[in-house]
Amino acid sequence: DAKTTQPNSMESNEEEPVHLPCNHSTISGTDYIHWYRQLPSQGPEYVIHGLTSNVNNRMASLAIAEDRKSSTLILHRATLRDAAVYYCILRSYNFNKFYFGSGTKLNVKP
Amino acid sequence: DTGVSQNPRHKITKRGQNVTFRCDPISEHNRLYWYRQTLGQGPEFLTYFQNEAQLEKSRLLSDRFSAERPKGSFSTLEIQRTEQGDSAMYLCASSLDEGGYTFGSGTRLTVV
Numbered sequence: 001d002a003k004t005t006q007p008n009s010m011e012s013n014e015e016e017p018v019h020l021p022c023n024h025s026t027i028s029g030t031d032y033i034h035w036y037r038q039l040p041s042q043g044p045e046y047v048i049h050g051l052t053s054n055v056n057n058r059m060a061s062l063a064i065a066e067d068r069k070s071s072t073l074i075l076h077r078a079t080l081r082d083a084a085v086y087y088c089i090l091r092s093y094n095f096n097k098f099y100f101g102s103g104t105k106l107n108v109k110p
Numbered sequence: 111d112t113g114v115s116q117n118p119r120h121k122i123t124k125r126g127q128n129v130t131f132r133c134d135p136i137s138e139h140n141r142l143y144w145y146r147q148t149l150g151q152g153p154e155f156l157t158y159f160q161n162e163a164q165l166e167k168s169r170l171l172s173d174r175f176s177a178e179r180p181k182g183s184f185s186t187l188e189i190q191r192t193e194q195g196d197s198a199m200y201l202c203a204s205s206l207d208e209g210g211y212t213f214g215s216g217t218r219l220t221v222v
Contacts, residue, residue: 036211043114043201043213044153087152095208096166097143100152 004088009105012078020073020104022088027068032091035062035073037084038103044087047073083108114214116202122220123192130188131217135204142185143211144177145201146170153201159185192221 005023012018024033032051036044048055048062050071055062061074075082087103115134123129135142141160145153156175158166161182171177174192179185189196199218203211 034210041215043203043215044211045213046210049210085152096141096158097155097168098153098211100145100154102150102152 003099004090004101006086006088006101006104008102009107011107011109012075014080014108014110015077018075018078018082018106018108020075020086020088020106021070022072023070024088024090025069027090028092030092033062033064033068033071034089034091034098035060036087036089036098036100037082038087039081039084044100047086049091078106078108080108080110082106114202114204114212116200116214116217118217119215120218120220122222125194125221126191128188128190129192129219130186131200131202131219133185133187133202133204133214135184135202136206136212137183139204139206139212140182141205141207142179143203143205144185144187145203147199147201147216148197156187156200189219192219194221197221 034049035047038044048060050062063072085103085105087100089098117132143158144156147153155168156171157177159179174190177187197220199216201216203213205211
């Protein structure tokens with residue numbers, strides 16, 4: 001399984017943007033980059049995914065480096081409800097499982 | 111559809127007892143996954159079903175663990191002769207083919 005590297009923790013102030021980095025230097029050409037987040041006492045929930053181009057949805061934006069060896073999840077205005085563990089995951093075309101890693105624990109200060 | 115449902119939410123059992131967890135996936139989803147998550151770690155893959163067929167099992171799934179998905183609907187995960195090391199959150203997820211996962215809220219198992 002292709003692995004990702006994320007910082008263990010990050011901190012942000014409420015209503016400010018947050019940039020969560022992820023390195024995936026061994027990514028293959030058919031791997032999609034997925035982000036999930038896990039709120040306390042909940043299962044992980046889908047945030048966003050992309051292949052090559054930057055992506056936007058109502059929850060976040062995903063910026064993918066040109067060489068695809070890294071990506072950044074952008075929360076445009078962090079709220080207290082965004083405090084969670086964020087997982088960056090590579091998903092191969094013919095996948096049947098995710099490798100989660102330890103993720104980044106985001107703390108949002110009021 | 112209310113999403114992926116897991117029961118029970120919490121289970122406390124004595125070492126050596128057998129436990130069974132249930133997962134009801136989103137009804138139109140043909141794939142179902144079980145993951146295990148210990149404190150401070152990300153979820154780890156256990157096993158995967160496509161319809162009723164169990165297509166992959168992790169090495170984490172020892173012979174004390176068994177999972178079934180009769181008729182390709184709900185799934186059960188049974189742990190026999192529980193050990194303290196089995197204490198974890200057991201997560202179920204479902205998807206439609208290679209679509210995105212939807213996870214349940216998990217069953218937290220504590221073995222005392």
